[in-house]
Amino acid sequence: MPICSACGRDCQEVTVDFGIGHYEYWGAPGYDTRPALVSNCCEADCVWPEDEEPVDEEEVEPEWQ
Ligand SMILES: [Zn+2]
Numbered sequence: 001m002p003i004c005s006a007c008g009r010d011c012q013e014v015t016v017d018f019g020i021g022h023y024e025y026w027g028a029p030g031y032d033t034r035p036a037l038v039s040n041c042c043e044a045d046c047v048w049p050e051d052e053e054p055v056d057e058e059e060v061e062p063e064w065q
Helices: none
Strands: 013-017 021-025 028-032 035-039
Touching: none
Parallel strands: none
Antiparallel strands: 013 035, 021 028
16 A cells, blocks of 8 residues: 555555646647546555565466476
């Protein structure tokens, strides 16, 4: 479980869109989206403890002879 860098408690990572959404610039419509992964409590960075980092497990095939 990640830890919130703002309050130091366990948190969950949530995606928040910091974009401004729909906008119009000189008559041209656009959509601004800036998704960011933040903690659900403070919208701050999440810190993963080193021993909980996802590890790629190498697939080791047992050799039967
Ligand atoms: Zn927090």
